[in-house]
Amino acid sequence: MSAPLTPPPPHDPSARDPWQPPSGAPAGGAHRYDGKAGHAAYPRHGWWHDEDGPGMAKEIREAAVVAVAVALGGVLLGVLWWWLAPRVPLVGDASGDAWVVYLKDSEGEQSIGVDGTFTLLALACGALSALAVFLVRRRGGVPLVVALAVGGLLGSVLAWRLGVWLGPSQDVIAQAKSVGRGVTFDAPLKLNAKGALLAWPFAALVFHLGLTGLFGPRDPEEWPPPGAQQHR
Numbered sequence: 001m002s003a004p005l006t007p008p009p010p011h012d013p014s015a016r017d018p019w020q021p022p023s024g025a026p027a028g029g030a031h032r033y034d035g036k037a038g039h040a041a042y043p044r045h046g047w048w049h050d051e052d053g054p055g056m057a058k059e060i061r062e063a064a065v066v067a068v069a070v071a072l073g074g075v076l077l078g079v080l081w082w083w084l085a086p087r088v089p090l091v092g093d094a095s096g097d098a099w100v101v102y103l104k105d106s107e108g109e110q111s112i113g114v115d116g117t118f119t120l121l122a123l124a125c126g127a128l129s130a131l132a133v134f135l136v137r138r139r140g141g142v143p144l145v146v147a148l149a150v151g152g153l154l155g156s157v158l159a160w161r162l163g164v165w166l167g168p169s170q171d172v173i174a175q176a177k178s179v180g181r182g183v184t185f186d187a188p189l190k191l192n193a194k195g196a197l198l199a200w201p202f203a204a205l206v207f208h209l210g211l212t213g214l215f216g217p218r219d220p221e222e223w224p225p226p227g228a229q230q231h232r
Helices: 056-072 074-084 110-136 142-166 172-179 194-215
Strands: 089-095 098-103 184-186
Touching: 056 074, 056 110, 056 142, 074 110, 074 142, 089 172, 098 172, 110 142, 110 194, 142 194, 172 184
Parallel strands: none
Antiparallel strands: 089 098, 089 184
């Protein structure tokens, strides 16, 4: 008689390769499991979406909004500059059909006052914009700081061009002819010191750095485990 066939041993899960991933998980690549059978929790965060912060994508979007908002503040700076800047008086004279325009007060400091007014107003706008950005988002970040600087520079350029456009006409000969010979009229609004355009971004960066250093969030201190001191 032939011996009865021995049934095959049952499949032992413990005999499986310990490095083999569980069933249902794709081979290749590391996976993290959430403790529930048959469910793998795949990492959804990375440098682009950081689980400890808003993520780089969100920071870039916020930075773009900040840059546009700060740049639009240049409209207010341009209007204030046109309103508060001192006027430079000019006088026209004619010799036949040829007109000549010259300063009424050659030793006056109105031209310096125009540049100084723009610089002071730009510094104030830089401080206010830095304060507003800090209050809205205290966490800060490199994209936010870059957006603050870029927005301040764009706002300064916008304010400069807007103030010139709101001011007297650039055609001083036509103005001299319209008011008549020897009559005083205002010179066009002009920014001689182009370095004043950097006052806004410079003030914004310095002021924001100071606010972040004084009132910004602090990283939590790492304390050693309770038994670490005893094993030393």
